[in-house]
Amino acid sequence: MHSPTPSQDRPDLPDLQGPLSGIRVLDITSVVLGPLATLVLGDYGADVIKIESLTGDLMRANGVSRNPGMSSVFLALNRNKRSLALDLKSPKGREIFLELAASADVIIHNMRIPAIERLGLGYDVVRAIKPDMVYCAATGFGQDGPYRFKPAFDDIIQGACGMASLAGQASGTPEYVPSLIADKTAGMAVVNAVLAALFHRERSGQGQYIEVPMFETLVEFTLAEHLGGLAFDPGLAPAGYGRIMSGGRKPMPTADGHVAMLPYSPGHWIALFQRVGRSDLVETYAITDRQKLNAVVRDLYRELGIMTLSRTTAAWVAICEELDIPATPIYSLDDLPDHPHLQAIGMFQSMDHPSEGRLRYVRPATRFGATPASVRLPTPLLGQHSTEILGELGYCPQKIERLREEGIIVATMGSSPPPNTAVGKEDG
Template sequence: MTSKAEIDRTTADAEEVNNGPLTGVRILDLTSVVLGPIATQILGDYGAEIIKIENLDGDLMRSNGVSLHPGMSSIFLAVNRNKRSLAINLKTAEGVEVVKRLIPTVDIFIHNMRVGAIERLGLGYEAVSKISPDLVYCAAPGFGQSGPDRDKPAFDDIIQAACGIASLNSVGRERPDYAPTLVADKTAGMAVVNAVLAALFHKTRTGRGQYVEVPMFETMVAFTLAEHLGGLTFDPAPARAGYARLLSGGRRPAPTADGYIAILPYTGDHWAAFFKISGRPDLAEKFSVDDRQARNKLITEMYSALTEITRKRTTAEWVEICAELDIPVTPLYGIDDLIDHPHLKAVELFSSADHPTEGPIRFVQPPTRFSATPARVRFHAPVLGQHSEEVLREAGYSEQEIVMLRERRIVGGAVPRLE
């Protein structure tokens, strides 16, 4: 079996090419859908080597979104780059054994299964830590394991409803609704990145691994209540939960003569300048713009006045005016418009490349910049099981053993269509 030290030496030889800050870190990724894959993709963008374990049918997200070919959807492509795919039947003892043979070769083990399910596979923390005591083991379940909901399934909709986001989306509407983005999955995914990096730093300093739990529900409650804990901050509570400025509905996109604009006079000077250039200096006095507390109490009325004023000029005119006054402003962009956003074009956030199986694709570059160890897209999302044989060889399997595992459907994956 190939040792971690041997793999590290191979990685070091390629360091000049793969020089992200996590170069040399090797991760076994048993995550699926969005929460886990977006976390491991970020770690991969930072240079870590990611071995993505998939069942023989592949990650569910291979089928969600827009597809040119089965199993390679737009969402899968967006959150699974910089990974190698190993397709294994974990319902078999032989499939689990493959994972166990890989464990000593990695630094980090990440999964977002229900904890009971992965323990039944024999891949819970206690079992895995016996194989590799210095491993960083990260579980990202739906709910914390010390509570009564620990075994419940969780998806983005469920967590949005449970953590208060769907309820907040009922303010000013006839009924509650989900945010039209996978906010719980993606936010919890970034929390996984933070937690794993902290544990990896601890391991670097002490040589010791540990168990890390990032529960989706608790993560999103903390995220939501950062501004909305409100009166419940104090005991006894002088007011209900909620950030009144947001819940009052004061701020919203403002109509212009030809569309909408997001405009945010934030200081008293901003408001005074805005009312003056709009020909309504009297409103600055009426709303006591120099007194922040008085201004906050009248915020709904102030924004009602603002939206009447913004109707009188075009979006482009307001952008120019606000730029002169240093008032935060932007036109509203639809998601189809973002690829042509002048700032995003200037910083080259979007790139195009030929995917080995999907042909020309557009993708978003890692937005985080490192001056000395740049994050980068080294290769695009893999075909299911594209690297099965390669990873098995690294784990010490012979060619005969690999053929046997394929024939018995322990390991699978299609051979990629290289066009």
Template sequence: MNEHKQSGGKTAVAGPLDGVRVLDLSSVVLGPMGTQVLADMGADVIKIEAPEGDLMRANGVVEHAGMSSIFLALNRNKRSVVLDLKDEQGAAALRALIPTCDVLVHNMRIGAIERLGFGYDAVARLRPDIVYCAAPGFGQDGPDRDKPAFDDIIQAACGFVGAASAAGAEPDYLPSLIADKTTGLAVANAVLAALFRRERHGEGQYVEVPMLETMAAFVLTEHMGGMMFPSSTAKAGYARLLEGGRKPVRTADGWISMLPYTERHWKAFFHDLGRDDLGERYQIASRRERNANIKALYGHLAELAPLRTTAQWMALCERLDIPATPIYRLEDLPGHPHLSAVGLFEESVHPAVGPIRQVRPTTRFARTPTAIRRPAPSLGEHTEEVLREAGVAPERIAALLEPIKPKPR
């Protein structure tokens, strides 16, 4: 059984990807989200950064320069190597690393990485069985293949913003980097599938995970609607979501998400309130009629909600086995009873930042557990270590490190 040292000196069983090495040329959120999944599962992820560092080192809450809250959240379990790939020395060092790696991930535009000399064909010549995963904004078979893409642009292009404004609200973005993060998870899935193929057949391959296509498919899962059937006159979209009805409701002292859903739920809910007449009015015994009345049904629930406190509604829902939760603000989550009980938040001392609280890997493996083995790296923290492992000569490493050494004041 393989073991390794966790941050803090504890010995832990290695994760399921122990022995896999990932060369991470990605930045910002999409790529780092995907490679962190692989890192949490035990892969040795080598994060290549330009001398100025990943842009996310400065985004979010920054209490220590270059180590923002977002960067810390996306880059644990990785090693940072600084290389200027526009410089021949830096490019040569990367070429020395490639044969030691099983996977390469990037989220650059394809033209940009080709100009650097690290497109798929060039990389495959150095490591023929490499799994090479590109995550551009747009698939390379379409007219937008060379366009820049950010989360906002993809949210707007994939139908997300349009669906949210279908009921007449002004278009707006979701307050989450949903396109970046969802595509990042798709990157991790794609890499795992390609590694499985390589394990079975001994061959690597080029993998493309384009943001727009990934997110359009994600949105249309429930919103294809009438578009699913060429002869249909029905509109696109899932009416239950687009036409509203289900939403958080105000109680006597706060807000709650309360979701009677089945006939049994509604019948028990109204009976407990002494309002069996409402069950008859909305014809809850018939799923078809209940769905037809859904907006009015949940509207009536919103009218009833202020009659009791959040705690009283929670007690009722618990007793009747109706899904419900108070509304949690972001800052409430560390104190969430369930999240606290399962130890989702881990506190540690980061060597460069000091005490931090972070979210542990959420997927559990019984035999090869995930873990936070090392903290998010300082810029270039592992440059010398990683290049030495790849057999780069000490004098070449020294020459690479010289431009990025802190200058004496």
């Protein structure tokens, strides 16, 4: 069956309708966890209004930059969003936010709960204005526990959930995974929770409060395979998935580099040993079933690491393809734009940004046959859409300028002008 190829990689087509088209999200998150969640919602078609402080999201400064405030990390996480730079600590800023809330479907924040309550923007306040609001708080720790007010960042959660300990198994010293794995995993949990709540609202008409605690989310994530003996009460053995904890699998050295190869079944190992003239190893290890394979798997990988030195990476990949054994060369991050599969599917796209020039980005990976995800808006400058968004609320140009002069908003030069027929607000 031929798979549809939606035009999700066509930022020049502004009329694409994603599955969340018509949903408005107020995004008062920052750094990585929240922005990654709202990135996905925006790619899926939601109108995401990114409400930033007057100095902007901290992540605007992290990564590689051509111009201040538009770092590589910020660019990657904040496309398909409109930026409203607003002082939420001011009464006027709070008023504007609540006016926007009346027109929104989803609010997502990653502040600590006392902080959002001090702003007067907690769930009870919002629900009084918009009863069917889906309101998601991405917290560091669950609010039912003693850690509920503690600060949480990726490093802290990796350390707390067992992941840093796992990453340091080989060296004996805890290490962080070299990726913002806690932020990104929790961010995807926020996406799932918001989509589920929107589905519930569609069926029942009811909004709800959601809490996605980072720590608990990563404990659940880490223990999916590592619960081990703790799966029984009382425990039968220590936690941990033995196959991973005991080591063995790793990139194998070849005559000219390294290869990732995974003979997974007894049949794979037998076919591989026979193919390269080492049938003797089939007899030595008697790997006739999964139980026997598991018992000697570290020995098998030791033998494999010696064997792979005899051929090039390309030769081993070819052998594995012949035997239908999973394998790949080891790609560096810089190699990925040249990966033949990624090139063939157009995973890397380019666009012209109003301030940053020509940019490369990774298109949405998920494909929808009828409602394609798409990149419709480039990552915004700080306050780029403040004027536009306030105009949609009915604010006249004079009042918008007064808000700017009073330090309530930042409106970047060149942002869209307000409608000429503003109504419903102070007339100048």
